[in-house]
Amino acid sequence: MSVQQAEQAGTTASGSPAIVLRGLVKRFGPVTAVDGVDLEIADGEFFSMLGPSGSGKTTVLRLIAGFEQPTDGTVQLGTTDVTGKAPFERDVNTVFQDYALFPHMNVLDNVAYGLRVRGVGRRERRARARDALATVQLEHLGDRRPSQLSGGQRQRVALARAIVVEPSVLLLDEPLGALDLKLREQMQVELKQLQRELGITFVFVTHDQEEALTLSDRIAVFHEGRIVQLGTPRDIYEQPGSTYVASFVGTSNLFAPEQARDLLGVDGAHALRPEKVSLVDASGWNAAEPVRVADGVVEARGVIAETIYLGSANRVLVDLAAGPRLVVVEQSAGALARDEHRGDHVVARFALRDLVPVT
Structure with a gap:
């Protein structure tokens, strides 16, 4: 991604960016973990860095926090270059996946610890810690120890400890990864609400695509140390720019250039979301005609290879007579009404306008 693209993508109504990364490179011996990242993150934005393990997203977060120093490039917070500064000299705070709460301190003292290190007086720091706990709806648990809390409560305490020092940027390193599914979904909603209330910049690292789509104002998709696509959740999902993004963020049916040309009559590789x-039903369909394209609609005959019940939806795998396998996602009610089974002959139908060109 070019510097100009990063600048354009980071422009919002709030004006100047909270974070500016220029030519950021980080090498560990022969391994290049971050490979020339240019990025602007707007003030007050909920920004997610999404990618699999080893893609470079966590290293970028650590470079912003000051836990690592770049091999090349710069890190700027607001208008200040902080590239060579220590973590405590940067106006950021970090929430880790393991929360790192002090087991020998009660909740209130855990939250107040950052203020204590900064030399804030006891009365003021305890008052501010109580306010931070109230923000995360835990003011009634100040006297408990971390071991007496649930996973979700410990996560809230870690958030309160991070926000009590009023950083301009809050960095979150997969903070929901240790929670079960239901609690994780609940905390996603609470995190988004908290960010809106505080109005500060959140930078969220995750490998969970649904989490990134749910929470973010914008997402940077990482691959092999680079940002391969940057945009809103809708942009990333609806208009993936590459086969990598199309397959990593959600599920896509991918048509290689030859398949797209022979089956669909379009040039280049394309992606198609299963929904x-x-x-x-294939009854009355001419068995000698595997694919039909007319009036912008593709109809392809096939056989159901598998039906997977997902609760609210069914995932249906269809082996097309023309060759490729399609993944189809349908609402359960509609699928069950037709009582589809493995081996049934069906016709898959989709519009050409729903195909997305990818590289």
Whole structure:
């Protein structure tokens, strides 16, 4: 991504960016973990860095926090270059996946610890710690020890400890990874609400695509130390720019250039989201005609290879007579009404306008 693209993508109504990364490189011996990242994150933005393990996202977070120094490039917070500064000299705070709460301190003292290190008087720091706990709805648990809290409560305490010092940027390193699914979904909503209330910049690292889509104003998708796509959740999902993004963020049916040309009559590789495909009965279909394209609609005959019940939806795998396998996601009610089974002959139908060109 070029510097100009990063500048354009980071422009918001709030004006100047909270974070500016220029030519950021980090090498560990022969391994390049971050490979020339240019990025602007707007003030007050909920920004997510999404990618698999080893993609460079956590290293970028550590470079912003000051836990690592770049091999090349600069880190700027607001208008200040902080590239060579220590973590305590940067106006940021970090929430880790393991929360790192002090087991020998009660909740209130855990939250107040950062203020204590900064030399804030006892009365003021305890008052501010109580306010921070109230923000995360835990003011009634100040006297408990971390071991007496649930996972979700410990996560809230870690958030309160991070925000009590009023950083301009809050860095979150997969903070929901240790929670079970239901609690994780609940905390996603609470995190977003908290960020809106505080109005500070959140930078969130995750490998969970749904989490990034749920929480973010914008997402940077990382691959092999680089940002391969930057945009809003809708942009990333609806308009993936590459086969990598199309397959990593959600599920996509990918048509290689030859398949797209022979089956669909379009040039270049294309992606198709499974919810864009519908299934209809194949009775009366000409068996000698595997694919039909007319009036912007593709109809392809196939056989159901598998039906996977997901609760609110069914994932149906269809082996097309023309060759490739399609993944189709349907609402459960519609699929069950047709009583589809493995081996049934069906016709997969989708619009050409729902195909997305990818590289």
